[in-house]
Amino acid sequence: MNDEIRSFKNEKMLFSTGMVGFIAGLFCMSYYFYQGSSIVPPEGDIFKAVSFNFAIGLFALTTAFLMPFVNFSKVKGNLFRFSVFLTFVIAIFLETFQNIRGVDPRFSASTESFDQxxxxxxxxxxxxxxxxxxxxxxxxxxxxTLFFSSNMVLGIRYGMLSTLVSFAAGIWISELSSRYTGEDGNIIWLHGLGFxxxxxxxxxxWLLGKSRIHNQKSLIHVTGLLWLIVNLSVGIQTYVGxxxxxLSPVMSTGYIASILxxxxxxxxxxxxxxxxxxxxFKKMV
Structure with a gap:
């Protein structure tokens, strides 16, 4: 456990990126309490900035936790870390800055060149x-990479497949210029669940690595496939609007998979x- 915590702390750039997200989220929450409302006319929504900043901060910290298990070379690892830091900080700044100004950072109706x-x-x-x-x-x-830490890498593989679903949902939102589709479909659920x-x-x-349970790889496969079924169910339900x-047969399958x-x-x-x-107990005895 101490080695894992030490490895996590060694990811200073990714850890700092996560902290930037949390600090920005706390700043936006403070701004909300100061203003007394989440809406900043004409398009800004402080709650969206809060959720975005916390989510991207958590994602950066998750990446920091996973990095020691991924067999990056020094050059590739540093390139990846810097790319995450730069792109995440830009996203955090734009999300916060524009919402406080009352402008939707993604799909603004503003005709100002600066906002465009x-x-x-x-x-x-x-x-x-x-x-x-x-x-x-x-x-x-x-x-x-699989030989580096087989169980963790297997879990990360399934996690990244789920993340790719989330990225696809993000592209879908961008294409529609809205998170809503059909009568009641909301793509943001698929976007969040994927991450x-x-x-x-x-x-x-990681927990399996701390246990004496047999057939650990089988349990990782089952969990990963069940979560992908959840994503698929949410995706289909959202696609039909x-x-x-x-309640539907598709979502019933998703509910059961998530419970399992x-x-x-x-x-x-x-x-x-x-x-x-x-x-x-054995130590006490």
Whole structure:
């Protein structure tokens, strides 16, 4: 555990990027309490800036946790770290700055050249983030990486497949210039759930490494596939323009898959705590 915490702290650039996101999120929350409303006319929404900044901060910290398990060369690793830092900080700044000014940072109706330029910069930055994580995904799926830390890399592979779904949802939002589709479809749910896969499945793999459970790879495969089924169900429901809270055969499948995911994680966590309790008891004896 100490070695893993030390490795995490060694990712200073990614850790700092995550902290920038959290600090910006706290700043936006303070601005909301100061103003007394989340809406900044004509288009700004402070709550969107809060959720965006916290989400991107968490994603950067997740990346920092995963980096020690990915077999980057020194040059490629530094290139990736710098790319994440630069693109994330630009996104955080634009999201915060524009919403406080009352301008939608992505799809502004403003005819001001300044806002149009910043909107284009935001779009370009989003594409660079996708390219940066495609580079990360390529590294994770290299055969040599699997031998570096097989269970964790397997979990990260499933997590990155889920993340690619999220990026696809982001492109979908950009194409529509809106998060809404059909009567009740909201693409932002698919966008968010995809990103959480890179936290949920690697955490499952990491917990398994702390347990004495057999067939660990099988459990990672099952968890990863179940989470991809959740993404697929949400994607289909959204594509037909329905809310994910509207009951249907597709969403029933997604609900069941998500419940099974959390049952499996709870099962593994229970075994980890049980093993730890047993080890502590032996030390006392």
């Amino acid at each position: 330029i910043l909107g284009s910069v935001f779009g370009l930055d989003a594409m660079l983030i996708i390219l940066t994580y495609l580079f990360f995904t390529w590294q994770v799926f290299r055969p040599s 959480h896969g890179v936290q949920l499945i690697p955490i499952m793999a 329905k809310s994910i809270f509207e 995911c959390f049952i499996l994680i709870s099962y593994v966590l229970f075994h980890v705590l049980l093993d730890k309790k047993g080890a502590d």
